[in-house]
Amino acid sequence: xxxxxxxxxxxxxxxxxxxxxxxxxxxxxxxxxxxxxxxxxxxxxxxxxxxxxxxxxxxxxxxxxxxxxxxxxxxxxxxxxxxxxxxxxxxxxxxxxxxxxxxxxxxxxxxxxxxxxxxxxxxxxxxxxxxxxxxxxxxxxxxxxxxxxxxxxxxxxxxxxxxxxxxxxxxxxxxxxxxxxxxxxxxxxxxxxxxxxxxxxxxxxxxxxxxxxxxxxxxxxxxxxxxxxxxxxxxxxxxxxxxxxxxxxxxxxxxxxxxxxxxxxxxxxxxxxxxxxxxxxxxxxxxxxxxxxxxxxxxxxxxxxxxxxxxxxxxxxxxxxx
Amino acid sequence: xxxxxxxxxxxxxxxxxxxxxxxxxxxxxxxxxxxxxxxxxxxxxxxxxxxxxxxxxxxxxxxxxxxxxxxxxxxxxxxxxxxxxxxxxxxxxxxxxxxxxxxxxxxxxxxxxxxxxxxxxxxxxxxxxxxxxxxxxxxxxxxxxxxxxxxxxxxxxxxxxxxxxxxxxxxxxxxxxxxxxxxxxxxxxxxxxxxxxxxxxxxxxxxxxxxxxxxxxxxxxxxxxxxxxxxxxxxxxxxxxxxxxxxxxxxxxxxxxxxxxxxxxxxxxxxxxxxxxxxxxxxxxxxxxxxxxxxxxxxxxxxxxxxxxxxxxxxxxxxxxxxxxxxxxxxxxxxxxxxxxxxxxxxxxxxxxxxxxxxxxxxxxxxxxxxxxxxxxxxxxxxxxxxxxxxxxxxxxxxxxxxxxxxxxxxxxxxxxxxxxxxxxxxxxxxxxxxxxxxxxxxxxxxxxxxxxxxxxxxxxxxxxxxxxxxxxxxxxxxxxxxxxxxxxxxxxxxxxxxxxxxxxxxxxxxxxxxxxxxxxxxxxxxxxxxxxxxxxxxxxxxxxxxxxxxxx
Numbered sequence: 052x053x054x055x056x057x058x059x060x061x062x063x064x065x066x067x068x069x070x071x072x073x074x075x076x077x078x079x080x081x082x083x084x085x086x087x088x089x090x091x092x093x094x095x096x097x098x099x100x101x102x103x104x105x106x107x108x109x110x111x112x113x114x115x116x117x118x119x120x121x122x123x124x125x126x127x128x129x130x131x132x133x134x135x136x137x138x139x140x141x142x143x144x145x146x147x148x149x150x151x152x153x154x155x156x157x158x159x160x161x162x163x164x165x166x167x168x169x170x171x172x173x174x175x176x177x178x179x180x181x182x183x184x185x186x187x188x189x190x191x192x193x194x195x196x197x198x199x200x201x202x203x204x205x206x207x208x209x210x211x212x213x214x215x216x217x218x219x220x221x222x223x224x225x226x227x228x229x230x231x232x233x234x235x236x237x238x239x240x241x242x243x244x245x246x247x248x249x250x251x252x253x254x255x256x257x258x259x260x261x262x263x264x265x266x267x268x269x270x271x272x273x274x275x276x277x278x279x280x281x282x283x284x285x286x287x288x289x290x291x292x293x294x295x296x297x298x299x300x301x302x303x304x305x306x307x308x309x310x311x312x313x314x315x316x317x318x319x320x321x322x323x324x325x326x327x328x329x330x331x332x333x334x335x336x337x338x339x340x341x342x343x344x345x346x347x348x349x350x351x352x353x354x355x356x357x358x359x360x361x362x363x364x365x366x367x368x369x370x371x372x373x
Numbered sequence: 374x375x376x377x378x379x380x381x382x383x384x385x386x387x388x389x390x391x392x393x394x395x396x397x398x399x400x401x402x403x404x405x406x407x408x409x410x411x412x413x414x415x416x417x418x419x420x421x422x423x424x425x426x427x428x429x430x431x432x433x434x435x436x437x438x439x440x441x442x443x444x445x446x447x448x449x450x451x452x453x454x455x456x457x458x459x460x461x462x463x464x465x466x467x468x469x470x471x472x473x474x475x476x477x478x479x480x481x482x483x484x485x486x487x488x489x490x491x492x493x494x495x496x497x498x499x500x501x502x503x504x505x506x507x508x509x510x511x512x513x514x515x516x517x518x519x520x521x522x523x524x525x526x527x528x529x530x531x532x533x534x535x536x537x538x539x540x541x542x543x544x545x546x547x548x549x550x551x552x553x554x555x556x557x558x559x560x561x562x563x564x565x566x567x568x569x570x571x572x573x574x575x576x577x578x579x580x581x582x583x584x585x586x587x588x589x590x591x592x593x594x595x596x597x598x599x600x601x602x603x604x605x606x607x608x609x610x611x612x613x614x615x616x617x618x619x620x621x622x623x624x625x626x627x628x629x630x631x632x633x634x635x636x637x638x639x640x641x642x643x644x645x646x647x648x649x650x651x652x653x654x655x656x657x658x659x660x661x662x663x664x665x666x667x668x669x670x671x672x673x674x675x676x677x678x679x680x681x682x683x684x685x686x687x688x689x690x691x692x693x694x695x696x697x698x699x700x701x702x703x704x705x706x707x708x709x710x711x712x713x714x715x716x717x718x719x720x721x722x723x724x725x726x727x728x729x730x731x732x733x734x735x736x737x738x739x740x741x742x743x744x745x746x747x748x749x750x751x752x753x754x755x756x757x758x759x760x761x762x763x764x765x766x767x768x769x770x771x772x773x774x775x776x777x778x779x780x781x782x783x784x785x786x787x788x789x790x791x792x793x794x795x796x797x798x799x800x801x802x803x804x805x806x807x808x809x810x811x812x813x814x815x816x817x818x819x820x821x822x823x824x825x826x827x828x829x830x831x832x833x834x835x836x837x838x839x840x841x842x843x844x845x846x847x848x849x850x851x852x853x854x855x856x857x858x859x860x861x862x863x864x865x866x867x868x869x870x871x872x873x874x875x876x877x878x879x880x881x882x883x884x885x886x887x888x889x890x891x892x893x894x895x896x897x898x899x900x901x902x903x904x905x906x907x908x909x910x911x912x913x914x915x916x917x918x919x920x921x922x923x924x925x926x
Contacts, residue, residue: 086798093440095521096448097804098526098830101839102519141574149578205630212630220631221627312624315622315624315627328797
């Protein structure tokens with residue numbers, strides 16, 4: 052497929068993505084304003100009089116008609132001006148940037164570990180299909196997938212944090228080494244849950260591919276196993292594995308929120324939850340925009356990876372793709 | 374061909390793994406690089422009790438922390454962190470005495486006039502001098518029209534605050550208010566210049582604040598963590614603790630694990646539901662103090678069907694206060710009125726309190742399902758009532774209490790559906806807008822030590838809706854009770870005549886049954902072995918509490 056066709060495909064997808072992002076942000080905006088209560092109650096506290104509450108609402112323009120409030124938000128967002136948090140008065144962008152120092156390593160390290168471990172162990176299990184090792188690996192995977200992330204997290208903290216004292220039990224640390232120590236157990240908790248699905252998909256797909264003629268032929272020809280795995284097996288299992296990794300990355304966003312709240316980590320997820328409770332509209336809008344854009348980009352990246360991985364997709368005539 | 378392809382494949386995979394590892398590391402470094410807001414290099418979070426003298430570091434879990442290090446955003450518990458840095462004019466000690474702090478002297482000239490003389494030679498942490506202008510600015514933020522200050526209500530009765538000499542200011546109230554002195558103990562003083570320079574960002578993590586206190590703010594994560602270090606140039610007595618870290622841990626399991634791991638030295642405010650577990654943690658000791666708060670059911674007196682006193686009495690007869698206090702609130706004292714007796718003893722001798730409270734107990738409907746049925750039969754809803762009761766997830770006791778009472782109430786025909794909502798929704802319905810079905814449950818805590826605090830807020834018509842804050846959930850209005858409370862306000866704070874007036878107000882209001890008090894919960898505190906905390910009390914947040922903690926000799 053020509054570079055022009057790929058570019059056209061990407062452009063169409065980005066356009067669709069923009070529509071999705073706009074729709075989600077409008078819906079989120081509507082829901083926040085429909086929820087009972089409001090940021091003025093969080094700002095002013097329990098003893099505030101109705102006058103005080105109304106004064107705060109006026110100062111934030113919260114009683115303006117919703118469409119005009121939303122239009123105002125869009126205009127500012129287009130300039131990357133997301134305003135200040137109503138609760139903490141920090142610029143929203145700064146608050147998110149700070150929290151990313153916790154969430155980004157948490158999600159990305161877990162993701163990398165899940166992909167590497169899941170693919171490796173899944174391939175291993177497929178090769179040894181039916182053996183004790185295979186059953187053991189699948190068993191561990193199912194256990195990991197069945198236990199909720201926060202339950203796994205608590206057990207990990209209890210064993211490694213309290214009993215053994217190897218890792219800290221709460222907080223997110225200061226400085227690189229300390230941060231790594233504090234995130235170790237949360238990363239393990241998330242990885243345990245994600246590895247399961249990656250392992251099972253890889254195992255199933257690789258097992259299928261191993262039955263194919265071309266693999267049998269390559270093995271019969273005496274090609275090294277590593278070459279067979281790399282070129283024949285994984286390449287063909289690739290699409291499903293890449294799709295699964297996209298799904299896992301998105302699931303990590305939700306799982307990450309749970310783990311952050313359980314471990315008391317000051318990440319983007321915890322910020323989001325707190326903002327919803329406080330009805331902190333600028334933060335809610337900004338974080339949900341971030342998540343939406345992330346989801347859309349991950350999906351686009353997965354689709355583009357198909358082109359890279361599978362020549363059959365590349366070879367299809369441009370008109371055949373929707 | 375096999376050889377070269379094989380070696381290419383091996384290299385490719387090795388390269389892939391190496392790149393992946395490097396990528397992870399790079400992301401980790403890049404992400405962490407600009408993230409650390411604090412400059413703290415001290416990683417000692419445990420702090421062993423020093424031999425007799427100083428304590429290197431104290432890590433304390435507190436129940437709540439404000440969203441910003443700003444006095445307009447802090448009240449009750451969150452002042453426990455803020456006032457260590459932004460100190461008040463008067464300091465309220467564990468002996469229940471108000472002592473001059475930033476104020477060198479303090480005089481109540483008449484029922485509505487107070488004169489405050491500011492201490493000389495006090496400097497902010499940046500070396501600039503403390504002046505009356507800073508004090509005026511620190512007070513003004515709570516009084517400006519349309520202020521969003523949490524403690525605006527404490528300054529509501531103030532008519533004017535004026536500088537009357539170089540180091541002196543005079544405060545005039547629009548009407549007498551014995552509680553006003555506590556406002557001076559709750560208002561943190563900050564630098565006017567610093568506030569002007571940072572405007573809206575004052576109190577945010579990047580800006581913090583500028584005070585004169587014995588501890589200086591070093592870093593802050595909103596609602597979560599604050600690190601303070603000793604101010605070595607403090608005007609008063611230097612503190613024993615070199616570094617304090619206060620933290621909020623919202624998750625119950627995580628909090629428990631934090632204490633078990635030994636990373637925490639003290640915890641103030643252990644949830645009642647976890648007391649039994651916390652008491653079993655080795656190396657930790659749990660103690661308690663009377664809390665000036667009360668769990669209560671509220672009726673909205675102007676909302677059908679709860680405007681019917683027979684229905685209210687019927688419901689009250691189905692509340693087994695003794696069982697609830699014992700079983701759910703871990704042996705708290707069952708409540709007969711809005712003010713715990715030991716708090717009332719500040720104004721009234723113990724035996725008189727006992728006698729008065731016995732009368733109040735007799736007037737409150739006792740747990741008796743037969744009498745409940747009789748009352749219901751006399752009410753406007755003899756066939757029973759269906760109602761929804763909101764509870765907030767942040768206090769599991771509300772749900773437990775509600776569900777227990779729901780079982781008894783169902784037997785007499787009052788069908789309660791318990792609905793858990795988030796805090797914002799709960800506060801909106803119960804306090805701000807009074808949009809519940811007419812029955813609600815809450816744990817109401819005072820925001821000042823005076824025994825009149827809760828009665829004023831819960832029974833005074835000024836706090837009912839419309840017009841007031843709504844904290845008078847029942848919208849109880851009584852000219853007699855307002856009059857008694859006003860008379861008590863006109864007397865000096867420690868005048869013994871005030872007590873009987875407040876008790877009379879409580880008695881008169883109980884006839885209409887606007888509230889069904891359940892129990893007075895205790896405030897629990899846990900301390901690592903080797904530490905002592907002398908004088909722990911419900912107003913710990915007003916005391917300079919780190920000075921009360923000592924390591925073992």
